Amino acid sequence: MSQRTAILLGSTGSIGTQAIDVITRNPDRFAVVGLSAGGADPVALARQAVSLGVQVVAVADPHAAPALMSAIADAAFAAGRTSAGIEVLVGPDAATELAGRPADVVLNGITGSVGLGPTLAALAAGTTLALANKESLVVGGPLVAAALTRPDQIVPVDSEHSAMAQALRSGTHAEVRRLILTASGGPFRGRSRDELKPVTPDEALHHPTWTMGPVVTINSATLMNKGLELIEAHLLFDVPTDDITVVVHPQSVVHSMVEFVDGSTLAQASPPDMRLPIALGLSWPERIADVASACDWTAAREWTFEPLDEAAFPAVGLARAAVAASATHPAVFNAANEQGVRAFLAGRIGFLDIVDTVARVLDEHDGAATAAGLTLADVLAAEEWARARADELLRRS
Numbered sequence: 062m063s064q065r066t067a068i069l070l071g072s073t074g075s076i077g078t079q080a081i082d083v084i085t086r087n088p089d090r091f092a093v094v095g096l097s098a099g100g101a102d103p104v105a106l107a108r109q110a111v112s113l114g115v116q117v118v119a120v121a122d123p124h125a126a127p128a129l130m131s132a133i134a135d136a137a138f139a140a141g142r143t144s145a146g147i148e149v150l151v152g153p154d155a156a157t158e159l160a161g162r163p164a165d166v167v168l169n170g171i172t173g174s175v176g177l178g179p180t181l182a183a184l185a186a187g188t189t190l191a192l193a194n195k196e197s198l199v200v201g202g203p204l205v206a207a208a209l210t211r212p213d214q215i216v217p218v219d220s221e222h223s224a225m226a227q228a229l230r231s232g233t234h235a236e237v238r239r240l241i242l243t244a245s246g247g248p249f250r251g252r253s254r255d256e257l258k259p260v261t262p263d264e265a266l267h268h269p270t271w272t273m274g275p276v277v278t279i280n281s282a283t284l285m286n287k288g289l290e291l292i293e294a295h296l297l298f299d300v301p302t303d304d305i306t307v308v309v310h311p312q313s314v315v316h317s318m319v320e321f322v323d324g325s326t327l328a329q330a331s332p333p334d335m336r337l338p339i340a341l342g343l344s345w346p347e348r349i350a351d352v353a354s355a356c357d358w359t360a361a362r363e364w365t366f367e368p369l370d371e372a373a374f375p376a377v378g379l380a381r382a383a384v385a386a387s388a389t390h391p392a393v394f395n396a397a398n399e400q401g402v403r404a405f406l407a408g409r410i411g412f413l414d415i416v417d418t419v420a421r422v423l424d425e426h427d428g429a430a431t432a433a434g435l436t437l438a439d440v441l442a443a444e445e446w447a448r449a450r451a452d453e454l455l456r457r458s
């Protein structure tokens with residue numbers, strides 16, 4: 062593989078830092094040309110930028126810009142350079158502008174539907190999109206599909222979807238009977254709805270098998286992550302949601318499976334380590350040697366599978382209903398959840414209020430848009446309404 066240029070969005074986060082780890086261990090394969098972050102840690106962003114020698118850095122929060130610029134100058138000085146020569150883009154649209162700049166691959170590792178603009182910009186530029194930011198696909202589904210300039214322009218980084226993409230190389234679309242989406246079950250697997258009521262943010266932030274950013278970790282605990290992933294799989298692989306089965310697999314070693322029409326099921330298995338799907342996202346369709354450990358077959362192991370308790374964890378059912386309801390319901394599903402997660406992490410609401418609020422907001426949404434007629438304005442208006450309505454309901458809970 063010749064060297065690929067990469068832009069990393071969300072470079073200071075869990076996905077971003079693991080991507081940098083993969084890239085710095087494979088300097089012959091990748092050159093990073095741009096980085097972006099929200100602005101919570103401008104010093105970390107500056108150090109990444111200078112050590113990777115990027116051309117441009119984007120920061121969403123304008124208040125973080127002065128600290129970023131002075132940290133870039135400091136880091137360049139410490140590296141023995143008089144000037145860093147790095148362009149700095151600032152503001153809410155900075156990541157979108159960066160995503161449209163020339164590169165072979167854009168990795169979208171931003172959290173939340175704020176990643177939609179960058180996803181659309183990378184696709185419009187004709188760049189390969191290594192997609193961790195599932196929210197942008199969920200909320201923008203038909204818009205993202207319309208922005209594709211070629212098939213396979215999106216390479217999934219989400220572990221389950223990477224697993225499916227790998228297994229799908231074994232057959233044609235017509236040969237697929239169903240997708241089996243695995244879920245760890247989160248930290249509260251086995252609890253009843255009543256037992257979920259008192260759980261705290263600290264408990265919910267302890268994922269049993271993965272170390273990730275706070276939002277996706279809470280989404281794993283509520284199973285909203287699996288709801289988002291069900292919609293993501295439906296959109297990525299053009300498989301009806303009725304043909305996607307969610308199964309709880311607490312070990313997180315089988316990352317998902319594809320069942321074919323002849324009764325064959327192909328699984329992708331590896332110890333939980335995001336560097337594997339990140340590396341594949343950046344280098345697809347090629348594999349990079351030794352990015353992560355393989356399964357150890359010399360020790361006794363047990364892989365278990367169990368059905369999802371949909372009474373205690375209704376989020377996957379809500380996701381199915383959202384897809385069936387209208388083209389803007391998935392955006393409402395995600396936006397209400399983002400508000401709920403924020404309120405829960407701030408200690409303002411209880412754990413059950415998150416998904417209960419998503420259910421109510423979905424139910425109240427008057428979405429008429431069809432996939433064919435959907436516009437960006439429809440999506441943004443639906444999101445704005447859902448955030449306001451969710452906040453109103455959350456204030457009362």
Ligand SMILES: NC(=O)C1=CN([C@@H]2O[C@H](COP(=O)(O)OP(=O)(O)OC[C@H]3O[C@@H](n4cnc5c(N)ncnc54)[C@H](OP(=O)(O)O)[C@@H]3O)[C@@H](O)[C@H]2O)C=CC1
Pocket residue numbers: 070071072073074075076077097098099100101102120121153156169170171172173175193194195196218219220271272273274275276277335
């Ligand atoms: N972590 C994981 O293992 C996995 C994550 N994913 C998905 O990947 C995405 C990222 O998750 P994760 O890395 O865990 O999240 P983190 O919270 O760890 O990181 C999020 C990153 O996005 C940046 N960011 C936030 N807002 C903006 C913005 N407006 N513009 C540019 N950058 C911004 C943050 O910067 P700052 O901190 O400065 O705000 C940070 O660098 C999510 O969609 C998640 O669902 C999917 C599978 C696995």
Ligand SMILES: CC(=O)[C@@H](O)[C@H](O)COP(=O)(O)O
Pocket residue numbers: 219220221243244245246247271277280281282286287335
């Ligand atoms: C690593 C990854 O892809 C996460 O999205 C993961 O899926 C979270 O685990 P669960 O949602 O299955 O608990």
Ligand SMILES: [Mn+2]
Pocket residue numbers: 219220221290
């Ligand atoms: Mn996942």
